[in-house]
Amino acid sequence: MAKKVIAYNRIEEPVLQQLKKSYDVRFFKDIDPKTDDEFLAFLKEAEGIIGLGLPVDSELVQHAPNLKIVSNISVGYNNLDIPTLNKHHIMATNTPDVLNDTVADTIFGLLIATARRIPELDQLVKRAEWTVEALGSEYYGTDVHHKTLGIIGLGRIGQAIAKRAHFGFDMNILYHNRSRKKDAEQAVNATYCEMDTLLKQSDFVCLMTPLTPETEGLIGKREFTLMKESAIFINGSRGKTVVEQDLITALKNGDIKAAGLDVFEQEPIENDNPLLTMKQVVTTPHIGSSTKETELKMSKLAATNLEAGLNGEIPPNLINRELWQS
Ligand code: NAP
Numbered sequence: 001m002a003k004k005v006i007a008y009n010r011i012e013e014p015v016l017q018q019l020k021k022s023y024d025v026r027f028f029k030d031i032d033p034k035t036d037d038e039f040l041a042f043l044k045e046a047e048g049i050i051g052l053g054l055p056v057d058s059e060l061v062q063h064a065p066n067l068k069i070v071s072n073i074s075v076g077y078n079n080l081d082i083p084t085l086n087k088h089h090i091m092a093t094n095t096p097d098v099l100n101d102t103v104a105d106t107i108f109g110l111l112i113a114t115a116r117r118i119p120e121l122d123q124l125v126k127r128a129e130w131t132v133e134a135l136g137s138e139y140y141g142t143d144v145h146h147k148t149l150g151i152i153g154l155g156r157i158g159q160a161i162a163k164r165a166h167f168g169f170d171m172n173i174l175y176h177n178r179s180r181k182k183d184a185e186q187a188v189n190a191t192y193c194e195m196d197t198l199l200k201q202s203d204f205v206c207l208m209t210p211l212t213p214e215t216e217g218l219i220g221k222r223e224f225t226l227m228k229e230s231a232i233f234i235n236g237s238r239g240k241t242v243v244e245q246d247l248i249t250a251l252k253n254g255d256i257k258a259a260g261l262d263v264f265e266q267e268p269i270e271n272d273n274p275l276l277t278m279k280q281v282v283t284t285p286h287i288g289s290s291t292k293e294t295e296l297k298m299s300k301l302a303a304t305n306l307e308a309g310l311n312g313e314i315p316p317n318l319i320n321r322e323l324w325q326s
Contacts, residue, residue: 003310004066006042008033008051011073012299019050019303023310033060043067050306057081061088069309073302074289075099075156078211078238082320092319093305097156098297099289104160106262106288107236111149111204114232114260114282116141142203142232142257150174150202152195152218153209153237154184161206161236162188174198199226204234211238219243224250231256236288239264248274251281262288 002024007016009029019025026042033039033054043063049056050071061067061084069091070080077094085092113119121139124130149165151158154175165171166188173190175181180192199205205227209215219233220243227233233256235242244265250256258280264273267286275281289298305315314324 003047004042004045005048005050005306005310006039006046006054008049008054010052010295011050011302012296014296015299015303019306022307023048048306048310050302053079055079056085056092058084061085061090064090069093069306069315071302071306071309071315073295073298076210076238077319078240080319086320086323089323091309091315091324093302093309093315093317094319095298095301095305096317098301099294100156100160102291102294103157103236103288104164106284106290107157107161107206107208107234107260108164110236110260110262110282110284111206111232111234112144114234114258114280115144115204117279119282120279142230144171144204145169146171147203148172148174148201149204149206150176150198151190151206151208152176152198153207154181154190155208157236158206158208159184159188161208162190166190174202195223196226199223200228202231203228204232206234207237207241209237209241211240215241217241217243219247221246221249224255227256229254229257232258232260234260236262239267244273244275248278251275251278258282262286 005019005023005025007025007027016025016027028039031039040063045066046064047066047068048071050073052073056070056079058081067090072094075094075096077092080092082092149171151162151173154162154177162173165173173188174193175190176193176195176198184190185192207219218241224246247259251259260282262284263286289295305317308315318324
């Protein structure tokens with residue numbers, strides 16, 4: 001009998017069809033995984049899960065006695081309770097690298113759009129409010145080139161952002177990680193510094209860490225106060241790395257100038273979130289990696305991980321690798 005696999009939330013169609021040739025795959029979307037009877041019944045038999053953002057915690061694992069692998073179609077894996085998966089000897093995989101350039105394009109695009117106020121001015125043109133040839137200084141933007149970009153989380157994606165900033169925009173780059181990355185420093189002429197120094201000196205602060213217990217609420221009131229009043233804050237990591245209420249207050253008080261946000265505390269964002277009515281805030285709906293080409297690469301890589309795990313092999317992107325090496 002074919003092994004049972006749950007496909008969840010988002011997977012590219014050609015990859016789903018390919019998987020269906022070898023496995024008994026059931027696709028679930030827009031369900032509550034805690035209460036959906038059909039999902040829970042299938043989960044009981046499932047050996048694999050592939051998809052985006054399914055919260056896999058001890059409660060879910062209790063319903064999944066046959067589960068061998070959870071293959072995330074994302075590089076971030078804050079939806080997975082890794083200690084629980086370790087306890088039950090379930091593999092966890094993600095899709096790093098194939099999305100670096102695409103996410104960096106999105107985040108750098110957001111940075112430019114925020115600095116040059118592109119969405120706001122696009123709306124002005126479309127509302128037929130461009131009534132004088134030369135708009136006044138109240139519509140001026142902020143330069144990006146030759147400014148200082150501070151990247152918190154200079155990892156795979158952070159480095160791709162830094163490359164664009166250094167080679168394309170002659171920016172000065174500061175970064176903060178828990179550990180120094182000397183090869184990256186050389187590649188893009190980046191300077192390592194403590195977080196507070198980065199916050200005080202950067203014109204643009206870009207957050208690109210994973211969401212972990214350590215990074216949850218990493219940027220809040222204290223950090224916004226340290227930033228320049230002219231600073232533009234960009235979040236491409238996960239919504240919960242920022243205390244959103246503190247961001248709202250910092251924008252209202254003028255502690256910082258503007259923000260470009262691809263991720264939010266609650267997704268989809270609530271209709272009454274004050275961020276949605278702030279002109280100085282540019283939003284995108286968590287679309288960092290969402291291009292046709294890259295989503296297909298991510299789905300394919302996730303399928304490779306899934307198949308390896310189901311065959312009892314070590315998948316190329318095994319997160320809890322230590323478990324299989326011990
Ligand atoms: P990565 O290569 O692991 O890079 C993460 C970086 O964050 C590392 O340089 C790491 O350095 C640093 N970091 C981790 N914990 C930290 C802490 N407590 N304080 C300071 N720095 C810390 O990961 P990646 O592939 O670049 O992806 C990063 C994240 O981007 C993902 O986890 C995901 O949440 C997010 N993402 C968002 C989108 C989107 O659509 N917006 C798309 C893809 C990814 P150290 O280990 O030395 O601290």
